[in-house]
Amino acid sequence: PRTYRICTLPGDGIGPEIIAEAKKVLAAVGARHDVEFVCTDQLIGGAAIDATTEAGGPVSALPDTTLEAARASDAVLLAAVGGPKWTNTNAGAIRPEQGLLAIRKELGLYLNLRPVRMFRALVGASSLKPELLEGVDLLIVRELTGGLYFGAHEREWGVEGAGGNGARGEFARDTMEYSEYEVERVVRWACQAASRRRGRVCSVDKANVLETSRMWREVAHAVGAEFPEVTIEDMYVDNASMQLVANPAQFDVLVTENTFGDILSDEASMLTGSLGMLASASLGDGVALYEPSHGSAPDIAGRGIANPIAQVLSVELMLRYSLGMDEAADELSAAVTRVLDEGWRTVDIADELTAADRVLGTSAMGDKIVEAL
Amino acid sequence: PRTYRICTLPGDGIGPEIIAEAKKVLAAVGARHDVEFVCTDQLIGGAAIDATTEAGGPVSALPDTTLEAARASDAVLLAAVGGPKWTNTNAGAIRPEQGLLAIRKELGLYLNLRPVRMFRALVGASSLKPELLEGVDLLIVRELTGGLYFGAHEREWGVEGAGGNGARGEFARDTMEYSEYEVERVVRWACQAASRRRGRVCSVDKANVLETSRMWREVAHAVGAEFPEVTIEDMYVDNASMQLVANPAQFDVLVTENTFGDILSDEASMLTGSLGMLASASLGDGVALYEPSHGSAPDIAGRGIANPIAQVLSVELMLRYSLGMDEAADELSAAVTRVLDEGWRTVDIADELTAADRVLGTSAMGDKIVEAL
Ligand SMILES: CC(C)[C@H](C(=O)O)[C@@H](O)C(=O)O
Numbered sequence: 244p245r246t247y248r249i250c251t252l253p254g255d256g257i258g259p260e261i262i263a264e265a266k267k268v269l270a271a272v273g274a275r276h277d278v279e280f281v282c283t284d285q286l287i288g289g290a291a292i293d294a295t296t297e298a299g300g301p302v303s304a305l306p307d308t309t310l311e312a313a314r315a316s317d318a319v320l321l322a323a324v325g326g327p328k329w330t331n332t333n334a335g336a337i338r339p340e341q342g343l344l345a346i347r348k349e350l351g352l353y354l355n356l357r358p359v360r361m362f363r364a365l366v367g368a369s370s371l372k373p374e375l376l377e378g379v380d381l382l383i384v385r386e387l388t389g390g391l392y393f394g395a396h397e398r399e400w401g402v403e404g405a406g407g408n409g410a411r412g413e414f415a416r417d418t419m420e421y422s423e424y425e426v427e428r429v430v431r432w433a434c435q436a437a438s439r440r441r442g443r444v445c446s447v448d449k450a451n452v453l454e455t456s457r458m459w460r461e462v463a464h465a466v467g468a469e470f471p472e473v474t475i476e477d478m479y480v481d482n483a484s485m486q487l488v489a490n491p492a493q494f495d496v497l498v499t500e501n502t503f504g505d506i507l508s509d510e511a512s513m514l515t516g517s518l519g520m521l522a523s524a525s526l527g528d529g530v531a532l533y534e535p536s537h538g539s540a541p542d543i544a545g546r547g548i549a550n551p552i553a554q555v556l557s558v559e560l561m562l563r564y565s566l567g568m569d570e571a572a573d574e575l576s577a578a579v580t581r582v583l584d585e586g587w588r589t590v591d592i593a594d595e596l597t598a599a600d601r602v603l604g605t606s607a608m609g610d611k612i613v614e615a616l
Numbered sequence: 617p618r619t620y621r622i623c624t625l626p627g628d629g630i631g632p633e634i635i636a637e638a639k640k641v642l643a644a645v646g647a648r649h650d651v652e653f654v655c656t657d658q659l660i661g662g663a664a665i666d667a668t669t670e671a672g673g674p675v676s677a678l679p680d681t682t683l684e685a686a687r688a689s690d691a692v693l694l695a696a697v698g699g700p701k702w703t704n705t706n707a708g709a710i711r712p713e714q715g716l717l718a719i720r721k722e723l724g725l726y727l728n729l730r731p732v733r734m735f736r737a738l739v740g741a742s743s744l745k746p747e748l749l750e751g752v753d754l755l756i757v758r759e760l761t762g763g764l765y766f767g768a769h770e771r772e773w774g775v776e777g778a779g780g781n782g783a784r785g786e787f788a789r790d791t792m793e794y795s796e797y798e799v800e801r802v803v804r805w806a807c808q809a810a811s812r813r814r815g816r817v818c819s820v821d822k823a824n825v826l827e828t829s830r831m832w833r834e835v836a837h838a839v840g841a842e843f844p845e846v847t848i849e850d851m852y853v854d855n856a857s858m859q860l861v862a863n864p865a866q867f868d869v870l871v872t873e874n875t876f877g878d879i880l881s882d883e884a885s886m887l888t889g890s891l892g893m894l895a896s897a898s899l900g901d902g903v904a905l906y907e908p909s910h911g912s913a914p915d916i917a918g919r920g921i922a923n924p925i926a927q928v929l930s931v932e933l934m935l936r937y938s939l940g941m942d943e944a945a946d947e948l949s950a951a952v953t954r955v956l957d958e959g960w961r962t963v964d965i966a967d968e969l970t971a972a973d974r975v976l977g978t979s980a981m982g983d984k985i986v987e988a989l
């Protein structure tokens with residue numbers, strides 16, 4: 244059988260529990276399609292900080308061995324990083340999130356993709372009124388290795404600020420920076436995706452205030468002109484955060500810079516009722532990374548109740564975008580839909596109408612999805 | 617009678633139409649309370665750009681005469697600025713929004729206040745399910761003269777970016793900067809407000825990535841320690857944008873930096889069903905400024921259908937925060953509630969249940985509120 248090497252990164256919190264379900268699902272997919280998935284666990288995040296500390300340093304949230312294994316793999320499957328154990332605001336302290344930021348940077352994953360897809364069975368779990376959810380099928384494309392999160396982060400004492408707001412004492416500064424090139428490649432990807440979807444791109448910026456946004460807007464239109472079948476619309480980020488709630492069905496592909504995309508994609512997750520349902524793909528020119536949109540949920544870690552569906556759907560995205568196994572991806576998506584249609588739930592997506600015996604733990608939900616395959 | 621000088625700034629789009637209703641309401645309030653409000657219109661935004669262009673320049677979105685009048689007044693009442701007529705991305709072009717940013721800066725309005733209050737009668741207009749709206753009473757405190765919107769905005773050619781993302785061509789850069797002092801005064805205000813409310817402050821940041829946020833968080837807790845009766849909780853901005861939709865009733869006072877506050881407050885407006893219902897106060901150490909949270913709505917300008925309620929509620933905030941007329945403010949708030957309870961609507965807040973003869977134009981809605989006073 245054909246062999247794929249998957250670099251699996253359990254990370255922290257519920258990470259190990261949900262990635263176990265992804266592996267189960269992968270084994271089942273492999274059996275059906277005569278493919279072998281060789282999964283190798285590597286350290287990242289808080290788990291890596293602890294292990295490297297124990298080994299006597301240097302302390303790292305992304306050890307070289309992990310990075311090498313990721314580079315040598317066909318795809319990276321990440322669960323989640325972070326937790327209160329490693330929350331330390333000391334300037335020099337290494338944080339689990341740095342592992343995530345570093346692997347994005349090192350693998351050149353400049354684009355994060357979050358499909359917001361409604362599952363019929365879960366309309367009741369959404370915060371929004373059902374009539375607003377009809378026709379919601381939105382793809383958020385977030386720039387992932389530029390902007391505020393990757394510019395210089397600085398602290399200084401006693402300098403007078405650019406603003407001159409009677410400033411005194413300590414100053415902090417983060418820099419939002421973009422090159423045309425960084426904007427171009429992300430917008431081009433969004434336009435390509437839109438041309439295979441409903442042909443509409445909404446480019447989100449704050450061009451009435453920010454220089455990066457004004458450049459973003461110019462580049463977006465220049466790139467858009469290469470796609471006569473796609474229409475590009477601009478929207479201010481404050482308005483977009485409102486429109487996502489007011490009328491989410493208006494969007495086809497939404498493309499935006501790193502910070503705005505971070506905020507808007509988490510907001511959009513509420514359309515589906517639970518962050519536990521959304522997966523994301525981080526793509527670049529080489530190996531890609533797939534992960535749930537949710538975090539490591541330390542409060543429920545180790546209790547066997549975490550929802551593994553976002554992790555399973557990240558496997559679906561991996562099959563589609565890295566392994567060219569579209570048919571297997573469709574089957575997996577159909578299996579998840581079937582399980583939900585049959586009324587099976589984890590506790591985060593259960594509601595008053597859910598029968599108590601239909602509420603499953605993490606592992607039982609993984610088994611159900613495998614069964615439905 | 618006691619006299620107050622109000623600097624009125626009609627601005628652009630629907631601005632002149634809605635500010636006319638605010639003046640009507642002010643006259644009625646004045647008559648009841650034996651106070652005279654002397655309103656003087658001044659230019660700002662696109663209107664100022666046009667007028668100064670016509671006068672042969674220098675072109676300005678905030679002429680000196682306006683600024684002087686604002687400084688000499690007891691309060692500033694602004695409608696809205698901006699519109700497609702003045703959308704010009706040329707680096708040197710003056711934009712209407714610059715008038716707004718400049719007056720905030722010149723008057724030292726470092727804090728923007730947006731109360732998100734549910735009107736019983738409008739629960740049906742919200743995007744959210746009614747059960748999520750119970751108990752929603754949220755005060756958003758946004759830092760207004762710092763951060764990304766007031767740091768340096770730059771463009772450059774051909775430099776290699778800090779990120780080194782294979783960057784080439786043009787670069788744009790915006791700087792997010794805060795001093796301890798700027799954070800302190802805003803958080804202190806939020807804590808004071810919370811101590812007169814339900815005693816809870818949620819401080820929103822992105823401390824897992826940004827240096828400004830890590831400083832924000834430290835300062836927030838140092839300030840919070842001065843208020844033993846107030847609890848301070850931290851929340852990441854991506855999570856906050858989700859929680860505002862998932863469970864808005866959890867919030868009492870939410871305090872955050874400029875850009876995050878811009879995005880989150882527009883999102884929160886959807887709880888009330890229409891941006892046309894929310895007012896904001898911009899406060900500093902001197903004269904304060906009051907405005908609706910919505911924009912100039914150029915698409916409906918001149919049609920007499922704009923909702924004047926947010927502008928009227930900005931008068932309420934002015935009575936309360938600048939003029940010490942709490943009783944008059946309460947009456948005005950009650951009058952708006954009564955009008956809505958009686959079923960009167962403007963078109964943006966009407967729904968299938970609204971009788972056609974209860975849908976009012978801008979001026980008729982103003983009259984109804986005056987009547988209800
Ligand atoms: C953990 C954090 C750095 C990360 C981000 O903001 O990029 C996370 O919120 C995400 O969206 O993947």
Ligand SMILES: CC(C)[C@H](C(=O)O)[C@@H](O)C(=O)O
Nearest residue numbers: 451452481698713716717878
């Ligand atoms: C017009 C713009 C500069 C302004 C802002 O973002 O501050 C507006 O969106 C607001 O929220 O008052």
